[in-house]
Structures are given as C-alpha cells and as structure tokens.
Amino acid sequence: MDTKRLDHKLDCKACGRILMHIPDNAEEHTAIHCSQCGAYLGEWGELQDDFKKQAGGTQAFDLDHGNIVKK
Incomplete structure (x- = not known):
C-alpha cells in the first residue's frame, strides 16, 4: 500500500x-x-491551493475552515 503524508506547504518546517x-x-x-x-x-x-493539489485528486478529503475532513 502506498501511504503518503500531506506535506510541502502544509507541514511546519520548524x-x-x-x-x-x-x-x-x-x-x-x-x-x-x-x-x-x-x-x-x-x-x-497558497495553503488551500497546495492542499487541493496534494489531496484533491483523491476526492477522499476536503479542507473545511482549516480542518482536513473525510468526504
């Protein structure tokens, strides 16, 4: 199983x-x-755009007022 973690702009670099x-x-x-x-x-x-780029194709999750929610 290929599991990927959301990252890029969404994860805190600190x-x-x-x-x-x-x-x-x-x-x-x-x-x-x-x-x-x-x-x-x-x-x-830009954070919303990055989320959509990473997770939008799966159509399994959405970003709702800063919360990642399962559709």
Missing part, C-alpha cells in the same frame, strides 16, 4: 506538524501560522 491557526475571517492573503510552534506557514490562499 516542528514538522500539520497544525494551522486559521482566523475565522481568513482571506487569500491572510498569514497562517503553525498552531503548535507559531512558525509562519504561508498565505491562506
């Missing part, structure tokens, strides 16, 4: 976790930080 602090009113250019260590992860728009 602590290795995928835990994002996303404000309720986040827009495309809102800065997103790791909720574990506070490191900058990127802008909300």
Whole structure:
C-alpha cells in the first residue's frame, strides 16, 4: 500500500506538524501560522491551493475552515 503524508506547504518546517491557526475571517492573503510552534506557514490562499493539489485528486478529503475532513 502506498501511504503518503500531506506535506510541502502544509507541514511546519520548524516542528514538522500539520497544525494551522486559521482566523475565522481568513482571506487569500491572510498569514497562517503553525498552531503548535507559531512558525509562519504561508498565505491562506497558497495553503488551500497546495492542499487541493496534494489531496484533491483523491476526492477522499476536503479542507473545511482549516480542518482536513473525510468526504
């Protein structure tokens, strides 16, 4: 079985976790930080695009207000 972990822009380069602090009113250019260590992860728009690129093809998961949910 080929198991892959979401990574690239989604994982924190400082602590290795995928835990994002996303404000309720986040827009495309809102800065997103790791909720574990506070490191900058990127802008909300680019993180959403990266998630869709990595997981969108499987159609098994979705990104809902910063939470990865099973469809």
